[in-house]
Amino acid sequence: MPDAPPSPPSSPLRGGSLAVLRGYLGPLKWQVAGLAALLLSATGLSLTLPQLLARFVDTVRLGAGADVGRLVQLAGFYLALAVGVQLLNAGATYLGARVGWTATNRLRVDLLRHMLSLDMREHKERTPGEMIERIDGDVTALSNFFSQFAVRVFGAALLLTGAVVMFYLTDWRVGLGVTVFVLLTLIAMNRVRKLGVEPTRLEREGSAQLFGFVEERLAGLEDVRSLGAGGHHLRGFLRVQGEYFRRGVYSWQRRSVVWWLSMVLFAVGYVGILASAIGLYAAGAITLGTAFLMYQYMSMVEEPIDQLTQQLQDLQKAGASLGRISELLALRSGLPEGDRELPDGPLDLRFEDVTFRYDPEDPTAPAVLQGVSFHLPAGQTLGLLGRTGSGKTTLTRLVSRLYDPTEGQVRLGGMDTRDVRLASLRTRVAVVTQDVQLFQASVRDNLTFFDPALPDEAVEAALHEVGLGDWLARLPEGVRTPLPTGSLSAGQAQLLAFARVMLRDPAVIILDEPSSRLDPATEAQLTRAMTRLLSGRTAIVIAHRLDTVARADRILVLDAGRVVEDGPRALLAADGQSHYAALLRAGTLAEDGGVLA
Structure with a gap:
């Protein structure tokens, strides 16, 4: 919203x-x-x-x-x-x-x-x-x-x-x-x-x-x-x-x-x-x-x-x-309002020498991101890898402009995000986190965020698109059925979050490891939905499991807030000296180990 x-x-x-x-x-x-x-x-x-x-x-x-x-x-x-x-x-x-x-x-x-x-x-x-x-x-x-x-x-x-x-x-x-x-x-x-x-x-x-x-x-x-x-x-x-x-x-x-x-x-x-x-x-x-x-x-x-x-x-x-x-x-936002609109269609993403500190007024504060630069072409998916504390989540927050970079620029569709109206940016950029927030309201209201302008047919189509058609058919009142908090499994909650994104039809999608807590059968269903969701859109997928980025176009590896590897996934997988290839040989992404060191 x-x-x-x-x-x-x-x-x-x-x-x-x-x-x-x-x-x-x-x-x-x-x-x-x-x-x-x-x-x-x-x-x-x-x-x-x-x-x-x-x-x-x-x-x-x-x-x-x-x-x-x-x-x-x-x-x-x-x-x-x-x-x-x-x-x-x-x-x-x-x-x-x-x-x-x-x-x-x-x-x-x-x-x-x-x-x-x-x-x-x-x-x-x-x-x-x-x-x-x-x-x-x-x-x-x-x-x-x-x-x-x-x-x-x-x-x-x-x-x-x-x-x-x-x-x-x-x-x-x-x-x-x-x-x-x-x-x-x-x-x-x-x-x-x-x-x-x-x-x-x-x-x-x-x-x-x-x-x-x-x-x-x-x-x-x-x-x-x-x-x-x-x-x-x-x-x-x-x-x-x-x-x-x-x-x-x-x-x-x-x-x-x-x-x-x-x-x-x-x-x-x-x-x-x-x-x-x-x-x-x-x-x-x-x-x-x-x-x-x-x-x-x-x-x-x-x-x-x-x-x-x-x-x-x-x-x-x-x-x-x-x-x-x-x-x-008296509080004032540190995010000044821009006056430009993002262009229609797919958007490319570019980080230009971005440094970020959570306390920008203190130059001695540790930098969470340091000199990060990369380019993600429009319509491609970036697999974002790195240990805990490497700056993955912070990087995605800069894309959705929850924060602004301390130094450098984040450009979306060729525009500095600071020049774009917040409403325009938040409409075109969607974020799906691991912890999906559900409301004690109807299925429809949970997907539309209480927007009465969206028709029920659009909500139903989004649920079918992410593979929840059978689940919807079992609801006594369809999309108007109340959805009590805690009534869904983790996989169903993630699929509902995907359906929310489908309704918005954004140009850029950020996924924070959607399959980290799922069983294999549910993960397969989620992977199919994710493939449909990301098709034709620019996407960043934060991965804690390598299977999640198996279909990504590009891989970016962060360590201590710096880019240690960036390139096409296929080329990095074929390069035996790359960090990504080492992770594939190990068969897992060691969050707290020394694999990325």
Whole structure:
């Protein structure tokens, strides 16, 4: 599959929090507007409810002269408005969740696209578990930030303003006191709100480390169990989990400072309001209903400030997550994007004095490849031989441009691979490794990589082409049959990988010893499929068994990153002094022996 393009320069991910909000909530403006309407309507009704309670209390105070019908009317109206508030809040919760998940899913797509655009050096430094936590966990922490932050803050501010105005309408002195109280509370909370940002970032970092630890151990579960290393890894898990727990507790403690401060301040505020209400009622300045009204409006002052407090804590989490996401977005690929397209038809491959180091910034780092030069004509197959660590896999990674050479050039179809668009190169160059990755999906999706544009007939034709026609006929739903992971033999998995390549119809194919773990019968079937696959295409076959390259046009032998032999297979086999002839006499390729020395 071609690489996903990097995030465009105008991506909202390049800006700050406001740019992120605009970028991801902008396309959802009508849903956001609906969410705002629901919240504002609920706010207006909430301000009306205490007025009804005050009238009810004052009507009851009339004693025997109270109008029962009026009381029933007020009670019914109150219940209707209270139910309306709950329905509006429920609708706002649903719509807010919908907005939040839609926005965060778009963010996940953009973040994943950016990560796929990075070169392999960046991916080697991070475990898959850590990347899952970064792309999913950190983005999930932003869900409330996207869905309800701006609207709820606005709604809370409106409710707070409305409640304070009601105090002024009751008594200007009480209104002034509440205003001072609100300002002092907001200033105090604003002073302490940043305390949780850095601890929350460390907590998310600890979560990423935990996910990475678990993922690595699950990937190597068979080795861990067979070697009896379970106890060691369990102790390691407890150590990583303990660190995550300590960071989580410390982060919660720092974030909860805002909440504790709010509790203390409102305890003081309620005492002040109750004292004022009792004093005014005793002086005959207000009715009992109005005194009750003051208490209700004080709770309405508390509610939006609590809401703001919660939003500030969510903002702390969002700030930490945005910071970690920004760290990923600051990464830049070491593979600059080219602007040329590879020509149609077969492509020749040429290495021109190529040297490669995995750390190109350090000239003293050992070179994996040193001065490698060779030419593979279009449509021919190259058998690549060499001991473990000789640079075979690294050489093929330069062809598919997972890395760029430190020195020299890799030319494909006459073009420097660095000048070719990555999507064009990855479409024309296919790689089949020994470890075939299969998904818990249908046969079709495993072959097409979830591309709906390819018809079922093309998938079926590819399976017949590689010799899996009988296997396909036994599937109950054909190519739509689910393919659980682990349900195939190693040979069938390799044949499926060949079928994937058939569907893409690339110009260059790289095979990393496809028959190294197969029995003779399966190997014969795979060899027939490989012959059909490589016909008319330029190919590199990394061989650990000489039978694999018995039909190769050319042989290239690497040793310690240098080319020690390169030439037509038939001529090298006939030359008794060649490395290849020596290997044929030995009957095997000694991976760790001294045959190639």
